Amino acid sequence: MSPHKTLEVKNLKKHFQMGKGKSLKAVDGVSFDLYKGETLGLVGESGCGKSTTGRTIMNLYTQTDGEVIYEGQNVHDLSEKEQFLLKRQMQMIFQDPYASLNPRSTVAEIILEPMEIHRLYASNKERMARVYELLEEVGLNRDHANRYPHEFSGGQRQRIGIARALALDPDIIIADEPISALDVSVQAQVVNLLERLQEEKGLTYLFIAHDLSMVQHISDRIGVMYLGHMVELTSSDRLYRQPLHPYTQALLSAIPIPDPDIEDQREQVIIEGEIPSPIDPPSGCVFRTRCPFAMDVCAEKAPVWQEVEHGRQVACHLYDDKVVDPSEREKHQQKMKVNVQ
Structure with missing residues (x-):
């Protein structure tokens, strides 16, 4: 049986207007496919456009040109309501666990927010039960639910970010350099967690990183980017x-x-x-x-x-x-x- 193609990126471009008729071509014609259950690593030097690629796929940046097709549907042609529903299927883990969590919210509030926005579960009691379950899944516990982000280490904060990404039971997770801000001793723990969750939940990852050794360990295939372009794509081996x-x-x-x-x-x-x-x-x-x-x-x-x-x-x-x-x-x-x- 051939692998199921869950995401297609075709000639994706993201240009930022700089004034005086000039534009910064952060992503300039990137194409690749993402298959169900795989991890596709995206690597390259700083400034090559890999993080912008991930954010444009998520529609955090409006694309300049190209197509992002999820399960046969062009993401950017969907209605506002359809795009809202699609966000449940694609979630993101951000690079900096210090900046990506609201310092004024408790851990429970951070994980609850996407469930409340998408009106999942009938009552707050059911949502809180799901919060406790997610904390256990990422290696924390219910005692952490009422604490604030500043009370945790970098690795623990990234686990909270992973729990938030899992809150909507997504199909695809775009991990934007999720270990680069962590101590080396913690990086392997987070990568092992991501691999375990993938195996248990059948997740598909776009894993953006610059640590080539770690990308080799976690990825099934690897795409190499340079100055907004994809230059090579094949299996990790x-x-x-x-x-x-x-x-x-x-x-x-x-x-x-x-x-x-x-x-x-x-x-x-x-x-x-x-x-x-x-x-x-x-x-x-x-x-x-x-x-x-x-x-x-x-x-x-x-x-x-x-x-x-x-x-x-x-x-x-x-x-x-x-x-x-x-x-x-x-x-x-x-x-x-x-x-x-």
Whole structure:
């Protein structure tokens, strides 16, 4: 049986108007599918547009162009009432557990709020029973319900944020760097919690992060973003075993290996220079100004987002038969080989 496609993102764009006719192209034509029960990791350097992608899918930002299709319905074509009902199916865990919880509300009030807005359960007693149940599910208890966010550690606050996201029994959770603000010792606990909840509830995750090691651990597939564009998308195993795009190569070769013998011997792909401005991105391929394998064609036209192997997509002229002869491609691939394990 083929996997069920629950979310389709097609050519999604989010441009912020900056005045004087200029716009910041935070997300500029991103496409991917999300399958029921999977975790899709979204990675890239700070400022690449991954968090904006998640917020635009959630309709926290109004899209500039493109489509977000949930279970066959274009999210942005729905009526206000239909969009309100859809919010029960897609929830978000935010990056900063210190800023995403109302400091003037108790934990119970924070978790109750979405249930009250959507009028779930017949009485407040039933809602409170659900609050206690959610607290237990995320590793807290009912004694925590009447406390305020400032009384908790960062990891506990993020557990409260997870409980709030679960309050409406969603189908999809967009986790926007949910562990980046936490101590390293706590990060694994939160990731293990998310994995357990996924297994128990059949949740689908879009997991946005910049910690490549953690993304490898939790993700079934991984998408790599650069300057508002998706440059590579494939299974976690294949991406880490044989990355194709030069940017992916550079990211993975920068991961430290806890073995000095391997670390000293392995080759690294070095990218030089600063990330271009998304207000005035380079012509053609947006990565060409930092790419060690850039060709003349890279400045002339943008690479096509295409499937180069079954289940693997990449946007790079190196993998376009109309641009690069297969024999020349093999020479480039030999240069690009690097041990990332």
